[in-house]
Amino acid sequence: MLEVLRRSFALPEWLTANMDPFETLIITIISQNTTDRNTKRAFENLSGKFHITPEALANAEVEEIERCLKPAGLYRNKAKVIKEVSRIVLEKYNGSLNSILEKPFEESRRMLMELPGVGPKTADVILLFSGGKPTIPVDTHVKRVSKRLGLAPENGGYEDVRKALQSLFNAGDYLDTHILLISLGRKYCRARNPHCGECPLRILCPSRSC
DNA sequence: GCCCAGGTGGGTA
DNA sequence: TACCCACATGGG
Known part of the structure; x- marks a missing residue:
């Protein structure tokens, strides 16, 4: 089949199993219940305004993030979630998701799903695309x-x-x-x-x- | 104008 | 546990 x-x-040519985990997280949150085209527009707005790093997004004004995300819809939720998840990655995980992805699969998945805005779909995208994990x-x-x-x-x-x-x-x-x-x-x-x-x-x- | 899009989280029973 | 609903813009 x-x-x-x-x-x-x-x-797609970009398809690999080693995309940057944090960037994958942000793109996947933006993409929730949203078309690819609108996800791309919103992500280009965001990456044009900020570095896609936990530091930059945790310190950004939520209204600024909202403006970037408007084309993707659900922008208030997503902006709040992105700022908050960035803060948690920065403070709790020293600015990197790698320590989570190094854990065994089930533990890694559970830890990702404890992050705000990360349900099973988003966790599995990060595990597959950035962790090379079998899901x-x-x-x-x-x-x-x-x-x-x-x-x-x-x-x-x-x-x-x-x-x-x-x-x-x-x-x-x-x-x-x-x-x-x-x-x-x-x-x-x-x-x-x-x-x-x-x-x-x-x-x-x-x-x-x- | 209507329906749906690469979900999640909170509420209710 | 299992549903229901808000969130919201853009395109067919």
Whole structure:
């Protein structure tokens, strides 16, 4: 199945497993419930105004961060969370997430999820993209596509879907799996989508009516 | 005008 | 534990 998806979608060139953890954290918070385009706009505003470091963002005026984040929506929440999480990383973790990422997987994940604005999805993105840890972040696309394809239980929650997917793919493919399922979901498997019939996995899809 | 987008956290039962 | 809802702008 991954081979079909690899042939159908290009993986982004920036895709590696060693992105800067703090930058990944900030981008992922901005991206919550937001399109890529608006995430990019907001992040460019923010990185144009501040260094993306715990020091700079912890000391920034929250109103300044809010102005940068407006294009992404939910900007008051996100600005408050970014300032607060920056302060915690600075004061509690000496300005770096590396000490968290060096811990064993479960402990590392738990510590990340104790940070404000960091739930399972955001924690898994940081673990996968910046920690090189074996996990598959489950966003709305991944969840929907996995259920449509029968890869995960229909009534499963976040952890059910994540564990089902991880049992089906090799750990070395988790990064590609995450990205390719999102690509698939975005393009073909969503409400009121006219392109469903062109889906490269339509043979596998039980509903065939995305 | 309406619906949804790469979620999280707080509240309620 | 399991849902429900606020948060908010931009694009189809």
